[in-house]
Amino acid sequence: MTAWLYAALMPVHGLLSALALAALAHPVVLLRRAEAAGRARTVALYATMLLAALNGIGWGLYPSYRQAVKPRLRLDVPTAAVVFETKEHLAWFALVLAVAGTVTLYARQDPRAARVSLGLALGCGLVAAGIGVYVAAADWVSATG
Numbered sequence: 001m002t003a004w005l006y007a008a009l010m011p012v013h014g015l016l017s018a019l020a021l022a023a024l025a026h027p028v029v030l031l032r033r034a035e036a037a038g039r040a041r042t043v044a045l046y047a048t049m050l051l052a053a054l055n056g057i058g059w060g061l062y063p064s065y066r067q068a069v070k071p072r073l074r075l076d077v078p079t080a081a082v083v084f085e086t087k088e089h090l091a092w093f094a095l096v097l098a099v100a101g102t103v104t105l106y107a108r109q110d111p112r113a114a115r116v117s118l119g120l121a122l123g124c125g126l127v128a129a130g131i132g133v134y135v136a137a138a139d140w141v142s143a144t145g
Contacts, residue, residue, distance in 0.1 A: 080138035
């Protein structure tokens with residue numbers, strides 16, 4: 001991936017992450033009442049699809065990050081280089097939990113189980129987003145000196 005494409009996709013990845021988390025929060029709130037499961041299905045599906053797209057973008061960005069950014073971070077901000085890997089795992093967990101919650105809703109199973117799964121996905125996503133902001137800030141400080 002070119003440096004220009006990497007630089008262009010990084011903020012898109014971050015902004016879409018915020019949108020995905022907001023979309024994921026919606027069914028969690030809706031599912032406070034079991035009768036809202038029907039309305040929550042579509043939003044959960046779209047949020048899960050957005051999380052899948054974000055994971056795909058992240059996988060596309062990762063080789064360039066590993067080659068260009070991670071070595072510099074290891075020298076300048078080693079904590080940021082280490083916690084980035086945790087972010088990647090949390091993003092994957094968020095996707096898997098969102099899929100589980102969405103499948104539970106579409107299978108018309110217990111909406112409480114779907115709410116727990118989607119809520120855990122939201123929690124993993126929020127922590128991953130926080131780590132992402134930290135790593136991006138550390139990268140910016142490291143790159144600008």
